[in-house]
């Protein structure tokens with residue numbers, strides 16, 4: 001009798017090496033210094049070029065008033081990228097910081113200072129963590145510049161610990177976010 005392979009019996013060899021789950025992640029991108037749109041486009045490209053990461057959606061671009069930014073700061077362009085990844089949270093944050101550095105991000109220590117590029121990790125699957133990074137991102141639930149573009153590409157999304165983003169949007173309706181349909185980010 002020929003034996004049919006049973007997919008539920010995993011050979012020990014296939015468990016050696018690094019087997020990591022694929023999880024959904026959301027990255028929030030922002031820029032209020034320099035060539036904002038081309039910087040965001042470069043960031044999307046760099047994210048898409050990351051091994052073990054697959055971009056699923058890139059949101060529309062929003063022009064947004066700075067929240068908690070120093071007096072006189074320019075408005076931001078914000079967008080989000082939804083992706084699947086086998087990377088863990090620390091790897092994703094390292095990659096985000098490396099991409100920020102490539103685009104000349106400077107850190108003087110002034111809170112919310114103008115920046116060429118900011119990439120925040122908003123969620124990674126259901127992960128809840130108080131480490132570095134903190135997950136979900138501790139201020140995502142109160143930021144229209146994150147929730148609005150995310151809602152455009154994933155209207156049913158849930159922010160773990162806070163609920164559906166559609167519901168969270170009502171509480172941030174006072175924040176000025178304007179969709180810029182004249183600007184688009186290619187998924188690459």
Ligand SMILES: Nc1ncnc2c1ncn2[C@@H]1O[C@H](COP(=O)(O)OP(=O)(O)OP(=O)(O)O)[C@@H](O)[C@H]1O
Pocket residue numbers: 093111112113118119120121122131132133134135136137138139
């Ligand atoms: N989920 C997260 N995403 C990004 N950075 C995080 C996260 N959790 C913790 N951090 C830490 O926050 C530090 C400051 O990040 P950053 O300079 O980008 O802050 P910010 O963008 O100015 O402010 P905010 O954190 O309010 O968006 C980073 O060095 C990073 O280690």
Ligand SMILES: Nc1nc2c(c(=O)[nH]1)N=C(CO)CN2
Pocket residue numbers: 029030031064065066067068069076078112118145
């Ligand atoms: N509109 C807007 N405001 C902000 C932003 C941002 O990306 N957009 N980022 C901040 C710190 O990450 C603080 N305030």
